[in-house]
Amino acid sequence: MYPRSIQNLIESFKTFAGIGEKTAERLAFSVLSMEKEQVKNLSDNLIMAKQNIKRCKKCNNLTENEICDICNDKARKHDTLCVVEEPKTVFSIEKLGTYHGDYHVLNGLIASFNNINPEELRIDTLINRIQNSQYKEVIVAVKQCIEGEITALYIKNILSDMNIKVTRIASGIPMGADIEYIDSITLEKAFDNRTTIS
């Protein structure tokens, strides 16, 4: 029904995660109302991003170089290692500007029912890094879910004889949320992990 070029563009947008028919149509029409130069830029930037971005040889984060800017940053404290599921989380934490340690990107979580075993994740390189460094603490910053729980426990276990503190970011009620709408598991965790008012 659409002219072929528009239909092709809509189909391309539909391959994005979480983009359905309606949004793909909206994006395609948005392209048509852009300046030619702007569309050329987007088209080039797509190719460049796919071409240039690779994984950091050290932490497995996204980078344009062999070693990412964070790993290369001499000013950072190399006594703490934050383990995350995917590169996106690195950027979310970096935006806070409060964490200054190293990162390690697993590229997934352990999910035996989906056949994602520890061997498929970057856990071997994690152990390797920890053995060859002076880390005092490993912070596991993964999703609050069964797979996250399993992955955190697995890491805790394999590091148990290494005299290293393994922590997990807190689970609880998000800021501003109404307690009556919070699921029972989160509420239970919030009670269990209650902190002293000082």
Added chain:
Amino acid sequence: MYPRSIQNLIESFKTFAGIGEKTAERLAFSVLSMEKEQVKNLSDNLIMAKQNIKRCKKCNNLTENEICDICNDKARKHDTLCVVEEPKTVFSIEKLGTYHGDYHVLNGLIASFNNINPEELRIDTLINRIQNSQYKEVIVAVKQCIEGEITALYIKNILSDMNIKVTRIASGIPMGADIEYIDSITLEKAFDNRTTIS
């Protein structure tokens, strides 16, 4: 903070209408997890769409040719003309499959406070088409808002001495909507335009 290629891609996505920082980031990461071939296709389709799509010389709809498929379709009834604000509406109505007449895309609505006067819209070509055709009815299918109202009335007026029926698509309560949440203008219109139960 992001590697430059990712940052550039995010900036490109942010130029889309209605795409903010968070969604642009999500789209950029989505690109990184696509196959190289898929990204190449998207990149090409962007350029092709911008290059190939132009306006139909007759109805002003989007097309790859001089005259669009709808205008060229001999099987359609050329006694009804549906006037719409933008090409998107043509495709929305076509999806229904119940309207088989012609279209005319205005490319905007009259909004004197925004300096959009009838001369800026395709109203001259509209009059031209009607004068040279056998249309029995002009259906004004534009947004229910002040600009839509003004545009519909303007079209009604300029066609008043042409012995042609000018109608407007109905305004009222959408299917499934709770009446208590409907704004008062819509509810008033729904009362005014009530239909006989047969």
